[in-house]
Amino acid sequence: MQVKLDLHNHSCLSPCANDDFSPALLAVEAMEQGIQILALTDHNSARNLAPFQEACQLCGILPLFGLEVSTVEEVHVLTLFSHLKDAQQFGSFIEFLLPEQKNRTDLFGNQLVVDIDGEVIETVDKLLVGSTSLAFSDVVEEALSRDALVIPAHIDRFANSVLANLGFLPDLPYTALEAIHLPVQADTHHLAILTGSDAHCLEQVGRRSCFIEMEEISYEALKKSLSEAKNISYRQ
Numbered sequence: 001m002q003v004k005l006d007l008h009n010h011s012c013l014s015p016c017a018n019d020d021f022s023p024a025l026l027a028v029e030a031m032e033q034g035i036q037i038l039a040l041t042d043h044n045s046a047r048n049l050a051p052f053q054e055a056c057q058l059c060g061i062l063p064l065f066g067l068e069v070s071t072v073e074e075v076h077v078l079t080l081f082s083h084l085k086d087a088q089q090f091g092s093f094i095e096f097l098l099p100e101q102k103n104r105t106d107l108f109g110n111q112l113v114v115d116i117d118g119e120v121i122e123t124v125d126k127l128l129v130g131s132t133s134l135a136f137s138d139v140v141e142e143a144l145s146r147d148a149l150v151i152p153a154h155i156d157r158f159a160n161s162v163l164a165n166l167g168f169l170p171d172l173p174y175t176a177l178e179a180i181h182l183p184v185q186a187d188t189h190h191l192a193i194l195t196g197s198d199a200h201c202l203e204q205v206g207r208r209s210c211f212i213e214m215e216e217i218s219y220e221a222l223k224k225s226l227s228e229a230k231n232i233s234y235r236q
């Protein structure tokens with residue numbers, strides 16, 4: 001079966017995202033667009049993943065519990081978990097490795113932890129968009145050891161990408177790659193290449209969804225399809 005997926009999206013926890021862009025709004029909009037597997041990947045934090053799970057269950061979407069981790073080289077890496085608890089534990093570990101720098105809401109925006117209704121439960125003081133102290137290869141290895149899917153983000157972007165910041169794609173056992181424009185003008189090691197919306201507001205949900213052939217809608221089937229790196233299409 002062909003499954004529509006979008007594995008890169010933010011919520012109001014990411015300071016660069018809109019304050020009213022709750023995890024539940026993301027899930028409802030994704031459902032309306034026929035997205036069947038959806039990830040929430042806030043910057044360096046898992047704190048909005050619990051309401052995301054609740055919302056995806058109500059919407060009949062398979063959720064992947066993600067973080068977009070910033071490495072010490074300022075490369076962004078998507079790390080996606082099957083289980084909420086595993087993502088939350090990884091999230092605590094990653095947040096701890098961020099510099100002790102307070103968020104400046106006037107510069108960066110708010111970092112809001114919300115419930116399923118979008119009500120604000122907590123405002124995070126520590127700046128979540130800084131770089132962790134982990135090297136790119138350490139993020140990849142650490143997340144893989146925790147059974148996450150590991151996907152270097154927007155590899156063809158001019159900033160915060162493995163190709164721009166490191167100059168090449170190190171030979172590591174990534175699950176897949178994410179790109180904005182296809183085909184990518186670089187050696188991509190025959191890995192599966194996905195597109196993701198990287199939505200920071202409601203209007204951006206689904207703008208770069210993609211399709212993949214899978215046996216069934218499950219985390220394991222997705223992992224298998226990505227490892228085979230074929231039958232991915234990008235029509236909207």
Ligand SMILES: [Zn+2]
Binds near residue numbers: 068076153154160
């Ligand atoms: Zn990014």
Ligand SMILES: [Zn+2]
Binds near residue numbers: 068
């Ligand atoms: Zn992003």
